[in-house]
Amino acid sequence: MADETADLAELRDEIDRIDDDLVDLIAKRVRTAERVAEVKSDAGTDLVDEGREAVVRANYADNFRQQDLDPERGRELADSLIALSLAREREVVRDK
Numbered sequence: 900m901a902d903e904t905a906d907l908a909e910l911r912d913e914i915d916r917i918d919d920d921l922v923d924l925i926a927k928r929v930r931t932a933e934r935v936a937e938v939k940s941d942a943g944t945d946l947v948d949e950g951r952e953a954v955v956r957a958n959y960a961d962n963f964r965q966q967d968l969d970p971e972r973g974r975e976l977a978d979s980l981i982a983l984s985l986a987r988e989r990e991v992v993r994d995k
């Protein structure tokens with residue numbers, strides 16, 4: 900029982916470290932989207948690009964499938980990340 904508790908704590912520590920890394924990567928993605936917003940704003944194009952979003956969603960679905968994960972969950976994750984990026988992009992353009 901004591902061993903199981905130690906294992907569980909170690910595994911949760913590992914999950915916490917992975918989550919920290921994921922947040923770093925998500926922040927990096929958002930910062931990059933801010934730069935995309937600058938480029939689109941300068942060019943006068945819409946922030947929302949549905950064609951590009953479809954590519955991102957398909958990439959997530961493919962990558963999830965290759966990792967034996969549910970591709971629909973990959974699309975959902977892509978949607979969340981896109982929403983996060985777009986929210987920040989709108990702030991960048993609004994604050995210009």
Ligand SMILES: C=C(O[C@@H]1C=C(C(=O)O)C=C[C@H]1O)C(=O)O
Pocket residue numbers: 932935946947948949951952955980981982984985988
């Ligand atoms: C970052 C972009 O802006 C938006 C956000 C996207 C994303 O988070 O992947 C994709 C398309 C756009 O709706 C982009 O156009 O590439």
